[in-house]
Amino acid sequence: MNAINTLTWKDRLHGYKKNPASAVLFLLVALAALLTFAVLLFLISYILARGLPHLTPSLFEWEHNTTNVSMMPAIINTIIMVILGLILAGPLGIFSAIFLVEYAGTGSKLIKVVRITTETLSGIPSIVFGLFGMLFFVMALGWGFSMLAGAFTLSIMILPLIMRTTEEALLSVPVSYREGSYALGAGKLRTIFRIVLPSAMPGVLAGVILGMGRVVGETAALMFTAGTIAQITPNVMDSGRTLAVHMYVLASEGFHVNQASATGVVLLVMVIIINWLSGFVAKKFTKS
Amino acid sequence: MSKHARETIMKYVFMLAATASIMAVLLICVFLFWNGIPAMAEIGPFNFLLGRVWAPADTPQLFGILPMVLGSIYVTAGAIIVGVPIGILTAIFMAKFCSPTLYKILKPATQLLAGIPSIVYGFFGLVVIVPFVREVFGEHFGGSGQSIFTASILLGIMILPTIIGVSEAAIRAVPDSYYEASVAMGASHERSVFWAVVPAASSGIMTSVILGIGRAIGETMAVILVAGNQARMPTGLFRGARTLTANIVMEMGYAAELHREALIATGVVLFVFILIINLLFNLLRGRKKY
Numbered sequence: 001m002n003a004i005n006t007l008t009w010k011d012r013l014h015g016y017k018k019n020p021a022s023a024v025l026f027l028l029v030a031l032a033a034l035l036t037f038a039v040l041l042f043l044i045s046y047i048l049a050r051g052l053p054h055l056t057p058s059l060f061e062w063e064h065n066t067t068n069v070s071m072m073p074a075i076i077n078t079i080i081m082v083i084l085g086l087i088l089a090g091p092l093g094i095f096s097a098i099f100l101v102e103y104a105g106t107g108s109k110l111i112k113v114v115r116i117t118t119e120t121l122s123g124i125p126s127i128v129f130g131l132f133g134m135l136f137f138v139m140a141l142g143w144g145f146s147m148l149a150g151a152f153t154l155s156i157m158i159l160p161l162i163m164r165t166t167e168e169a170l171l172s173v174p175v176s177y178r179e180g181s182y183a184l185g186a187g188k189l190r191t192i193f194r195i196v197l198p199s200a201m202p203g204v205l206a207g208v209i210l211g212m213g214r215v216v217g218e219t220a221a222l223m224f225t226a227g228t229i230a231q232i233t234p235n236v237m238d239s240g241r242t243l244a245v246h247m248y249v250l251a252s253e254g255f256h257v258n259q260a261s262a263t264g265v266v267l268l269v270m271v272i273i274i275n276w277l278s279g280f281v282a283k284k285f286t287k288s
Numbered sequence: 289m290s291k292h293a294r295e296t297i298m299k300y301v302f303m304l305a306a307t308a309s310i311m312a313v314l315l316i317c318v319f320l321f322w323n324g325i326p327a328m329a330e331i332g333p334f335n336f337l338l339g340r341v342w343a344p345a346d347t348p349q350l351f352g353i354l355p356m357v358l359g360s361i362y363v364t365a366g367a368i369i370v371g372v373p374i375g376i377l378t379a380i381f382m383a384k385f386c387s388p389t390l391y392k393i394l395k396p397a398t399q400l401l402a403g404i405p406s407i408v409y410g411f412f413g414l415v416v417i418v419p420f421v422r423e424v425f426g427e428h429f430g431g432s433g434q435s436i437f438t439a440s441i442l443l444g445i446m447i448l449p450t451i452i453g454v455s456e457a458a459i460r461a462v463p464d465s466y467y468e469a470s471v472a473m474g475a476s477h478e479r480s481v482f483w484a485v486v487p488a489a490s491s492g493i494m495t496s497v498i499l500g501i502g503r504a505i506g507e508t509m510a511v512i513l514v515a516g517n518q519a520r521m522p523t524g525l526f527r528g529a530r531t532l533t534a535n536i537v538m539e540m541g542y543a544a545e546l547h548r549e550a551l552i553a554t555g556v557v558l559f560v561f562i563l564i565i566n567l568l569f570n571l572l573r574g575r576k577k578y
Contacts, residue, residue, distance in 0.1 A: 015476060022478035029385055032377030036452070037394065039445055040401050043412050050415065095305030103302055114306050116570075117313040123499075123566050124316070124559070125506020127533045131555040134540075135319045156312045163309070187291060189298050210403075217405025220508040220533070224540055244407045248509055251411050264411050268404065275403045279396055 044268065051265035054258040064230040069259045071266065073232045074246035077147065078216055078270075081226070081242050084151035085158060085215045090208055092155070093162030094197075100163075101170040102192055122160035126221040129157050133225035145239040150226025157221060158211040165210065169203025170196060206282035213274040216267070219244040243267050316559075324556035327351075327549030336553065342519040344539070344547040351550040353557065355521045359436075359529035360505055360561075362522055363515060366440025367447055367504040372497055374444070375451025379496075382452065383459040384481045402449035410510035413442040418514055421526070429526040434516035437525045442514050443507055447500035454499060458492020459485060495572050502565045506558070508533035532558045 016023035061070040096114070104111045133153030143149045173196050181191040197204070227239030228249055241249065247267060250260035328336050331351045339352015382394055421441075422433030462485050470480035486493070516528020517538055530538070535554050543551055 019476050019479075022476040025478040025482055026385070029377045029381040032374045033381035033386070033394070035374055036378045036401075036448055037397055039448075040397055043404070043409075043445075046416060047408060047412060092305050092308050095302050096308060099302035099306040103299060104306075110303075110306070114309055117309045119570075120313050120563070120566055121309055123502050123562055123569070125502075125508065125533065125562060127506065127508040127536055128316070128320070128555055128559050128562070131536065131552060132316045132319055135323050135552070136315060140319070156316075159309060159312070187295055189295055213403050217403070217407070219405070219407045220537065223537065244405050244509075247411065248407050251407070251414060251513060257415065260411060261415070264408050268408055271403050271405060271408075272400065275396070275400050279399070 044272075047261070047264050047268050051261035051263075054262040055265060056262075059259060059262055062232070069250065069256050070230075071243065071246055071259075071263050073230050074241055074243045074263075075266070076232050077226075077240040078242040078244075080147060080236075080240070081151055081154065081222075082212050082215050084147065084236065085154045086208060086212065088151060088155035089158050089162055089211060093159050093207075093211075094166050094204060096159075097163050097166035097170060098192060098197075101167055102188070102196070118160040118163055121156065122164075124157075126157065126218060129153050130221040130224050133221060138225055143237065145225065145227030145229075146237045147226050147233065147240050148236040150222045150242075151236070153221050153225045154215050154218060157218070158214050161214065162207050162211050165207025166200070166204045169200035169207070172203065173199045202282050202284070206278045209274055209278040209281060213271055213278070216242075216270050216274065217244055218242070219248050223248075243270070320552065320556050320559055323549065324553040327546060327553045328556070330546065331550060331553075336550070337557070340521055342535075344543070344550070349546065351546075353532070353535070353550075353554055355519060356530050356532045356535045356554065357557065358522055359515070360531040360533070360558075362436050362529060363439045363443060363511065363531055364501055364504040366436060367443030368497065368501060370440055370444025371447040371451055371500060371504075375448045375496070375500070376455050376493060378448070379452045379455035379459060379493075380481060380486060383456045384477075384485065398449050398452050402453070406446065406507060406510045409442060409446050410513035413438065413510060413514040417441055425526055429524070431524075431526040432516065432528070434514055434528050435526045436515065436522060436529050439511050439515040439529075439531075442510055443504045446507060446510060447503050450503050451496045451500045454496030455489070455493045458489040458496070461492065462488045491572055495569060498565060498569050498572065502562060502569075505531075505561055505565070506533060508537055512537055532561075 016026070058068045059070055060072050061068050062072055064070045064073045100111055100114060130153065133149055137143050137149035137152050138145060141149075177195050177199060178191055181195045186194070222242060222245050226242065226245070228241045228245055229239040230241050230246065231238070233240045243263060244267060247260055247263040250256040250263060331339075336351055336353060337357070338354050339350060340354050341350045341352050342355060343350040378398075382391060382398075386394060417438050418433040420433075421435065421438045422431070425431070425437070426433065466484045466488055467480050470484035471477070475483070511531050512534045515531060515534060517530045517534050518528040519530050519535065522529040532554050536551050536558075539547070540551050
């Protein structure tokens with residue numbers, strides 16, 4: 001049964017006839033939305049269509065050289081970079097969020113300063129992070145162009161993201177959970193690690209996964225910190241290029257546009273999977 | 289270790305972690321300014337900021353970054369002109385016009401738009417938008433397709449997710465009573481949304497625009513592939529330009545001595561731009577209702 005105030009398409013059309021201005025407004029918003037999603041769809045399908053035919057086995061050879069321009073070292077380096085970045089930024093971000101939510105009082109001065117600085121951090125462009133990483137990690141600390149310098153730079157970059165998502169997740173845990181735990185005699189630490197953090201896990205994980213996505217897609221912050229050498233390196237103090245840097249080098253040189261498009265496919269697929277995973281984790285765990 | 293001691297120690301561990309972001313911002317400021325200001329002083333602040341010629345290979349070397357400052361401003365303005373109307377209208381559609389089923393598809397799509405790496409956008413711009421602009425506008429206006437116009441379109445697309453996400457949240461935060469009162473007065477759905485709800489969300493929408501400006505001005509890898517990167521004063525919409533970000537990436541690889549420091553000083557100028565944008569953002573949020 002229809003409620004009395006529901007509008008059918010007929011009613012709407014009738015309304016638009018009487019009121020053409022409204023029709024124009026509706027058309028405007030619908031067109032804008034259509035355009036946005038058409039662009040996204042076109043972009044994804046173009047990158048796939050352009051790159052898939054060039055995804056040859058030689059692109060996945062273990063050793064990189066100028067004839068095969070293999071992306072294998074870059075893929076491995078990307079994975080190493082993601083792991084390093086998360087090891088550094090994960091605990092730091094989660095711990096700071098725990099402090100902000102569980103320990104600091106709402107009016108505390110420290111909280112205000114931390115908020116302003118995390119906001120500043122999240123607004124800084126990646127090339128400025130890259131410059132800083134070069135000046136600090138590469139030169140002042142004498143690490144040279146290295147995976148480690150890149151990972152430290154990126155971990156500062158994704159810190160605000162992990163902090164904000166963890167904070168939101170912690171805040172969404174009902175106070176009654178904490179009260180219940182205290183009432184049973186648990187201390188604050190035990191309450192945080194056994195009760196609060198496990199219930200907030202989906203949100204925390206979703207944020208960490210988004211952080212992975214940023215590491216995978218980053219280029220500007222890595223060019224002058226991790227460098228651009230295409231090699232698989234067992235040593236984190238050596239230089240190595242990630243997939244995004246690899247794609248930039250290929251695209252800007254202009255000799256290997258087809259290989260660049262193939263790299264784009266791998267990069268895009270990685271990012272789509274990461275994005276989907278983040279949403280999936282957040283949804284899956286909140287239901288149960 | 290007693291339970292009490294453990295609690296206290298962990299409290300300070302958490303606190304230390306929380307100060308990491310403060311430390312990071314301080315370090316970034318100190319290292320950038322420390323390395324950039326001396327070069328600015330040596331070149332002369334006016335010669336640096338207002339100099340119209342960037343010629344590090346000449347003798348004497350000339351380090352004027354006005355072309356790059358203007359390049360960044362033009363490209364960002366172009367991105368705003370392209371991205372803001374489409375972004376805000378899409379946000380209105382998503383918040384007030386679309387069905388829940390459609391929303392379940394559209395929302396992840398905007399998130400994906402935000403997650404696509406800038407190098408992929410750049411590549412797309414290079415192989416699709418650049419040739420398109422060259423074909424369509426090249427005959428009348430000349431140019432290779434790598435231009436301010438091309439960069440504006442690409443950046444306009446790239447700032448869409450920022451504009452859509454923040455604007456949509458602002459529009460959703462407006463109490464339903466605004467909309468209901470307007471409808472009760474006999475206004476149509478569209479009029480109620482555009483003349484009652486959206487104006488109430490205006491400061492949130494402004495915030496989204498400011499965040500979009502920040503994203504556009506700091507974008508590097510995509511711009512570098514489509515803007516042409518000529519280090520001279522921008523001469524037209526369909527001519528190339530170099531942004532501050534591109535200037536750093538293009539030359540940092542081989543620069544030495546004063547040239548290198550001048551590039552770091554370019555980074556300092558960019559950083560100051562971003563700090564000003566951040567300040568604006570905070571001022572706006574202080575006054576924000578929804």
